[in-house]
Amino acid sequence: MDRQLSDVILSVEHVSKAFPGVKALDDVSLQVGRGVVHGIVGENGAGKSTLMKILSGVYTKDAGTVVFDGQTIEKTTPMESLRRGLSIIYQEFSLISSMTVGENIFLGRFREAGGMRGTHQKAKELLEQIGSSIHTGSYVSELSTSEKQMVEIAKALSFQSKLIIMDEPSSSLTEEELTKLGDIIRQMRSGGISILYISHKLDEIFEYCDVVTIMRDGHVIDTRPVRELDRREMVGMMVGRTIENEYPERPHFAGEPLMKVEHLTTNKLKDISFTLNRGEILGFVGLVGAGRTEIVRAIYGADKVKRKEIQIEGEAVKIMSPRDGKKCGIAFVPEDRKQQGLVLPFSVESNISMANLKKLKKGMFLSPDKERKMAEEKISELLIKTPSPASVIVNLSGGNQQKCIIGRWLETEPKILIMDEPTRGIDVGAKYEIYMLMKKAVEAGSSIILISSELPEVLNMSNRVLTIADGRITGEFDPEKVSAQEIMNRAIG
Amino acid sequence: MDAKTRIGYFVKNNLVLVTIMILAAVTALIEPKFLTVANLGNLMNQFGPLSFVALGMTLAIIGGFIDLSVAGIVSLSAVFTISMIDVLGQGGALIAGLAAGVAMGLLNAFIVVSCGALTQAKALFITYGLSAVYSAAALLYTDGATQHMSHLASRTDLFKAVGSGRAGFIPASFLLFIIIMALLHVFLTRTQTGREICLTGANITAADLCGIPVKRRITLVFVLSGVLSAFGAIVLFSRITTASPLLGANYETNAILAVVVGGTSLAGGRGSVVRTMLGVMLVILLSNCLNLLGVSTYLQSVCKGAVLIIAIWLDRRRVK
Numbered sequence: 001m002d003r004q005l006s007d008v009i010l011s012v013e014h015v016s017k018a019f020p021g022v023k024a025l026d027d028v029s030l031q032v033g034r035g036v037v038h039g040i041v042g043e044n045g046a047g048k049s050t051l052m053k054i055l056s057g058v059y060t061k062d063a064g065t066v067v068f069d070g071q072t073i074e075k076t077t078p079m080e081s082l083r084r085g086l087s088i089i090y091q092e093f094s095l096i097s098s099m100t101v102g103e104n105i106f107l108g109r110f111r112e113a114g115g116m117r118g119t120h121q122k123a124k125e126l127l128e129q130i131g132s133s134i135h136t137g138s139y140v141s142e143l144s145t146s147e148k149q150m151v152e153i154a155k156a157l158s159f160q161s162k163l164i165i166m167d168e169p170s171s172s173l174t175e176e177e178l179t180k181l182g183d184i185i186r187q188m189r190s191g192g193i194s195i196l197y198i199s200h201k202l203d204e205i206f207e208y209c210d211v212v213t214i215m216r217d218g219h220v221i222d223t224r225p226v227r228e229l230d231r232r233e234m235v236g237m238m239v240g241r242t243i244e245n246e247y248p249e250r251p252h253f254a255g256e257p258l259m260k261v262e263h264l265t266t267n268k269l270k271d272i273s274f275t276l277n278r279g280e281i282l283g284f285v286g287l288v289g290a291g292r293t294e295i296v297r298a299i300y301g302a303d304k305v306k307r308k309e310i311q312i313e314g315e316a317v318k319i320m321s322p323r324d325g326k327k328c329g330i331a332f333v334p335e336d337r338k339q340q341g342l343v344l345p346f347s348v349e350s351n352i353s354m355a356n357l358k359k360l361k362k363g364m365f366l367s368p369d370k371e372r373k374m375a376e377e378k379i380s381e382l383l384i385k386t387p388s389p390a391s392v393i394v395n396l397s398g399g400n401q402q403k404c405i406i407g408r409w410l411e412t413e414p415k416i417l418i419m420d421e422p423t424r425g426i427d428v429g430a431k432y433e434i435y436m437l438m439k440k441a442v443e444a445g446s447s448i449i450l451i452s453s454e455l456p457e458v459l460n461m462s463n464r465v466l467t468i469a470d471g472r473i474t475g476e477f478d479p480e481k482v483s484a485q486e487i488m489n490r491a492i493g
Numbered sequence: 494m495d496a497k498t499r500i501g502y503f504v505k506n507n508l509v510l511v512t513i514m515i516l517a518a519v520t521a522l523i524e525p526k527f528l529t530v531a532n533l534g535n536l537m538n539q540f541g542p543l544s545f546v547a548l549g550m551t552l553a554i555i556g557g558f559i560d561l562s563v564a565g566i567v568s569l570s571a572v573f574t575i576s577m578i579d580v581l582g583q584g585g586a587l588i589a590g591l592a593a594g595v596a597m598g599l600l601n602a603f604i605v606v607s608c609g610a611l612t613q614a615k616a617l618f619i620t621y622g623l624s625a626v627y628s629a630a631a632l633l634y635t636d637g638a639t640q641h642m643s644h645l646a647s648r649t650d651l652f653k654a655v656g657s658g659r660a661g662f663i664p665a666s667f668l669l670f671i672i673i674m675a676l677l678h679v680f681l682t683r684t685q686t687g688r689e690i691c692l693t694g695a696n697i698t699a700a701d702l703c704g705i706p707v708k709r710r711i712t713l714v715f716v717l718s719g720v721l722s723a724f725g726a727i728v729l730f731s732r733i734t735t736a737s738p739l740l741g742a743n744y745e746t747n748a749i750l751a752v753v754v755g756g757t758s759l760a761g762g763r764g765s766v767v768r769t770m771l772g773v774m775l776v777i778l779l780s781n782c783l784n785l786l787g788v789s790t791y792l793q794s795v796c797k798g799a800v801l802i803i804a805i806w807l808d809r810r811r812v813k
Contacts, residue, residue: 326704334702343696354692355703357685365683
């Protein structure tokens with residue numbers, strides 16, 4: 001009994017939490033062992049973040065007990081949790097960008113760390129411990145995403161953390177940075193630190209985790225050693241039904257050339273030329289920062305270019321602004337859904353209609369009836385889950401928000417649909433639906449340019465793949481004939 | 494839903510209206526004359542210049558900006574219009590004055606757009622700077638002297654009608670205000686351009702990527718704010734028959750106060766000119782009530798500030 005207790009660092013028993021209208025957590029129990037990497041998976045809204053916020057002290061639980069390191073924890077605050085040895089690394093980092101790395105690690109504890117000199121000295125040691133050579137005097141604003149993550153991890157270690165919770169730690173890392181993160185996780189585990197690893201990406205769960213807890217709709221469905229599970233089983237438990245395939249059958253509708261891009265040059269891009277065929281899904285593969293997003297933004301007229309020649313259906317077109325791009329029949333689903341895609345405080349219907357306002361006109365005025373009808377059509381066509389077309393879009397799940405953006409653009413009947421990270425942060429079930437929408441769009445005669453950091457997604461959906469590195473196109477592949485390894489090699493440049 | 498919760502909802506959603514009713518009731522109890530026809534006409538009269546500036550400010554704030562230049566625009570367009578009465582006649586002067594408002598709005602928009610200052614904070618400083626420029630131009634134009642309308646030889650009945658004419662007990666300026674407000678309300682809620690202004694104000698990046706001509710919409714917002722401020726200036730000097738080159742001082746803060754108290758969100762995109770009318774009404778009633786209570790002007794400023802802070806706090810809570 002005694003021994004068993006000391007083997008468990010965190011024990012959550014029968015915890016419940018309700019918000020007005022939703023039971024976010026319902027009788028949730030799980031135990032995290034010492035020195036174990038424990039994964040939590042579940043679709044959006046499964047209760048992962050609520051649980052995490054209860055552990056850190058942002059929310060107070062309604063019922064149940066939490067025992068951390070032998071101590072029962074009733075009410076706590078984020079700072080208290082840290083001091084007890086429980087750190088959380090959020091998806092959006094909580095670093096102060098105008099301060100240095102060292103200052104961030106020992107924020108509010110300079111005196112304990114022994115003044116500025118001690119701060120930088122100790123920060124350096126912590127960073128070295130995880131094999132990072134970031135200079136402790138650099139400002140956080142100058143760091144890459146992966147470096148910021150290193151700083152967060154060092155900060156967690158500085159509290160002598162016994163448990164580190166990582167929320168979607170890989171969401172914006174490149175493959176290379178991911179390997180490094182894996183090394184650090186293994187190293188921390190062998191140092192006796194437990195890790196609660198929350199992720200959408202099942203590959204990582206299989207690679208890093210010893211045990212996994214699957215959550216759905218506020219319940220724990222099961223906790224199992226990872227090696228006892230296969231992918232299909234795990235996905236099935238997450239969505240509550242078995243999904244036969246993660247991807248639909250690859251569409252084959254590619255026809256004659258539709259758009260020719262030549263000599264596209266910007267500050268970052270070097271003489272990009274390629275052709276997009278009608279009915280084709282063209283995938284762009286490259287590391288974050290290689291220039292994938294820059295290419296599509298430049299084509300669409302969202303960024304300044306030095307040179308670009310574009311032909312659509314054999315005719316030269318001038319695209320100087322997104323407005324021109326839209327007129328040429330291009331649709332643009334941006335990579336950052338919340339910042340660039342949605343108007344969060346507005347209704348579902350006005351988010352759908354915002355690229356189609358002309359269609360709503362009745363004489364001089366906008367017709368609310370036409371707007372409602374347009375939204376209702378898209379809601380049933382794309383299976384968007386929303387209480388009503390008039391509901392504020394911020395309350396929808398990520399997948400449904402993304403479907404609204406896609407619906408907005410399908411309504412324009414685009415020739416070319418540009419999709420930049422269309423499934424980022426979206427759960428498995430909704431992903432599949434988005435793939436089906438892509439398939440439907442090419443069936444209807446549109447062409448798609450697909451950018452994604454998830455290699456399997458690009459490889460399974462595209463008819464052709466272009467690899468991009470350092471602002472150049474470095475190769476063209478048929479994903480059905482070439483291995484992922486080969487493509488990745490070319491994308492690294 | 495029982496009666497109690499229904500009242501609760503009504504109070505929550507119409508806080509401004511409820512406050513206005515309470516203030517009116519309190520004032521009526523203290524001062525029985527408050528409810529006479531003459532006093533109601535008086536109250537409507539007080540809507541005057543500020544209400545027009547506040548309408549323009551509403552558009553600017555819904556479009557995602559705060560136009561601090563309105564103080565300068567009021568000063569410069571007032572002294573400019575009054576000096577043009579002798580040169581162009583009253584009709585010509587009126588048009589020239591409004592054109593000056595349009596021109597200053599265009600200049601605001603041109604500088605904001607060409608500097609790429611497309612965030613509220615950046616544009617705030619540009620319009621603040623331009624306000625100083627317009628105020629200084631008004632001082633230079635007049636050599637610092639107050640301009641008088643009554644001393645001029647020309648006919649001024651048009652301006653008199655705008656400033657202090659009445660239809661029955663309703664002041665002409667109030668009628669004009671109601672008409673312009675109704676037009677703007679329809680414009681914002683029912684036209685494509687109006688919707689595009691709201692979308693631009695709420696998320697300029699998303700609006701741009703959807704093909705909405707955001708720069709043109711921003712320009713329109715500043716032009717409307719400029720021309721409405723110029724109109725407010727005309728109403729103001731017509732009523733007092735003089736225009737000092739410092740006439741517009743503090744108009745920007747009072748206009749922002751009215752807009753935000755009315756419930757238009759400083760975050761952009763959401764709001765309405767009708768709410769602004771309620772905001773203006775609240776500001777007027779508040780000072781009326783404080784005057785009747787014999788509160789000193791210094792303390793009245795404190796009250797205004799407190800009301801603004803409460804309004805912003807309520808707005809933040811609504812966002813969450």
